Amino acid sequence: MQKVLAIVLVSTMAAVSLAADESERLNRWLDEQYELELQRSPLTLAVHGRKEQYDKVDDFSVAAELDWLDWLAASAAAMQTQFDYAKLSPQARLSYDFWLFRARSEAASRPYLYHDYVFDQFGSTQTYPVRFLLNYHVVDTVADMEAYVARVRGFSRAIGQWLATTKKAADLGIRPPRFAYEVVLQQSRGVIAGKPFDDAETDSALWADGSAKIADLKQRGLTDDEQAARLRLSLQEALLNDLMPAYNDLIAWHSEDIGNARAQARGAASLPQGDAYYEERLRHYTHSDLSAEAIHKLGLDEVARIQREMQVIMRSLGYEGSLQSFFAFVRDDPRFYYPDTDAGREAYLARTRALLTKMDGMLPEYFGLLPRSSLVVKRVEAYRERDGAVQFYEVGTADGSRPGVYYVHLSDIGAYNKTDLETTAYHEGSPGHHMQLSIAKELTGVPRFRTNVTYSAYTEGWALYSEYLAREMGAFEDPYNDFGRLVAEIWRAIRLVVDTGLHAKGWTEEQAVQYMLDNSAIPEAAVRSEIRRYLVAPGQATSYKVGMLKIQSLRARAEAELGDDFDIRGFHDVVLGGGSLPLPILEQAVTDWVESVRQAR
Structure with a gap:
């Protein structure tokens, strides 16, 4: 009997070791894949507090979107061929399922790349350059400020790409309602209102932000008067020569096309393939x-x-x-x-x-x-x-x-x-x-x-x-x-x-x-x-x-199955402790937790 128990124990330990090895290998691979994805988006890197490609702005063309969809689908296919799902730990299976779910969900959106409105009052893409530079582009050094100026120019190119997608969508008969145009025009004009865009007494949001960041560098002794003046001049030129023309194009097209937008808004069913x-x-x-x-x-x-x-x-x-x-x-x-x-x-x-x-x-x-x-x-x-x-x-x-x-x-x-x-x-x-x-x-x-x-x-x-x-x-x-x-x-x-x-x-x-x-x-x-x-x-x-x-149904089920062993702190930690899990995968995580509590009785 002892020999049988020993064999079972060795077999169990071997299975656990295999699961740990395969799971760790998957985790490393997924981190490598996600890093490749992050490197496609300099702006996302900055949102995460990282400064690689700090002077760059993402490629927002439809071609770039299609390329990313192809990459994500290929990544999910590679994962399915390179890893043995049966050998993964429960937590690693959640990661595997999540990556696969994401690829399939994004692939389903492929036929409708022009259906999601680029510019409207809710997503407010028209204010994104300002929001990003004010809230996410941290300036700790002179190089960071130079990257800030470069990003002003980069956002000018991005606005052109967003506008190209918007024009193509309009050609396909896909336009947001007229009220969205009105907000886009109002907010876009607001971005280029104030100094240095006009003779107003107040500064525009970007000029005020950039100037404050340059002043902070000077106050901390990281730049002198002459270099600070050059940085301000460089920022001013980027705002006037790059960003302002991009916004003027955005304003001009929306002003011209607003008459084609529905005054009486209709839902998705009114769109082609709606x-x-x-x-x-x-x-x-x-x-x-x-x-x-x-x-x-x-x-x-x-x-x-x-x-x-x-x-x-x-x-x-x-x-x-x-x-x-x-x-x-x-x-x-x-x-x-x-x-x-x-x-x-x-x-x-x-x-x-x-x-x-x-x-x-x-x-x-x-x-x-x-x-x-x-x-x-x-x-x-x-x-x-x-x-x-x-x-x-x-x-x-x-x-x-x-x-x-x-x-x-x-x-x-x-x-x-x-x-x-x-x-x-x-x-x-x-x-x-x-x-x-x-x-x-x-x-x-x-x-x-x-x-x-x-x-x-x-x-x-x-x-x-x-x-x-x-x-x-x-x-x-x-x-x-x-x-x-x-x-x-x-x-x-x-x-x-x-x-x-x-x-x-x-x-x-x-x-x-x-x-x-x-x-x-x-x-x-x-x-x-x-x-x-x-x-x-x-x-x-x-x-x-x-x-x-x-979430309420998952909690009710866990309470019913665990009775007095149900711990509200444990349930909440499972729900919050796995990241933003898609609902079917969250359900699996709760199921795994309930089973682990049962086994620990």
Whole structure:
């Protein structure tokens, strides 16, 4: 008997060793592949805090996109021939499946390269050069500043490539709605407004940023007056001779073509191959084969369920009217808004910071993994701030040199209801995007692509799940704010209805606006901004609620299967500890975790 046990033990140890060897080999190979991919994108390297190719800007041509798709498909095919899946550890299998999922998902988008709008009010590609240079191009040395100037010229070429794609799409009958043109024109003109582009007394965003970075070099003794003057002159020439003509071309074409864009916006079905394109977008954003009809019904069911919960809170507050009249009360009563003053805007920011500070003290009870990166709350810069636009988060660097930032649009403070402030803080900050994306950046022991590649169904699904989790944690003490949480959740359920309505059922913009107003307390300015967002990004809005429901279902299943052995910290660490896993692969990770807990009993 002892001899048999010894043979079994040796066999098991050999199998573990084989899995470790094959898994380590796969991890190294995937890191090598991802490094090759990163080297294709100098801008992504900079976002990761790296300075290779620091004076370069990516190739944004369609040819370059096709070349990348070919490369990714070839990489996935090579992985399938070079590695024995059966010999991989469970964690390595997740990496293998993730890389393969990514290649297949991107390949599915190949027929629709001209369908995604390049310039619109949501993606705001027209402001990307400014956003990148201000937020990601760090200047520590004179060479870094010279690279900054080179990138100004490089972005001029990129704008030309983006415009060429836009013109080709227009030739194919693919144009965003007219309102998108209007925002593109307004923001593009804003980029080249101020010194040195005109005689205005104020500096343009890029001139102010570049000048400040040159001044900082001088203050730190890294350059003298003469060299600083040369750097300023070089920057001025790049702005006037390269960037300004590129933006003028962008403005001229949009000004000329705006008459061809639809004044009455229509969804994806109105585009060539629109139905097939929208189906592909739904698969991409939900990681499922759910049809538009199924998603629409799911949204209707969720709206009805959440409204029942809303009525419970409404009655507890002593309100006897209809839910729709309560929506109007919360939407319109001045008590639910900060004043349209500098003091009001600062109060909004201060309240947000206080809530997130309080949340920090609650996290260890629910999470083992916590981010090292800090979180700051900032108002969106004037050059890209828009009335009614959604708040958003930008992740920092893994080494903590750049914090995560929760950005708040406050130009129209009347678009933001006080009852929504708390929920949005948890969604964008902790335990939402800041925790999720920072932890992913800081992961070790997994291939690097898993710390950086993101999927909306996971990232937004988690952030929406975090809103409900914050309630479980006891964060919502004011019932009006808890009602605001349900407003935020019904907002995402409504997205399932209106996104499919707009893009598969022929709804008009006004139909979608009215449905959202009738079924939520969201201010009208925010509603109109949201509907226009969905119109230019088909399918993206469906990822939030589908992702949340998937995470909730995985948790419910784990709780049922593990009973008293279920640990909420362990579950959250599994969900956050693997990077932005596609939902089918996240499900496998949770399944593996449940099995490991069972075996440890």
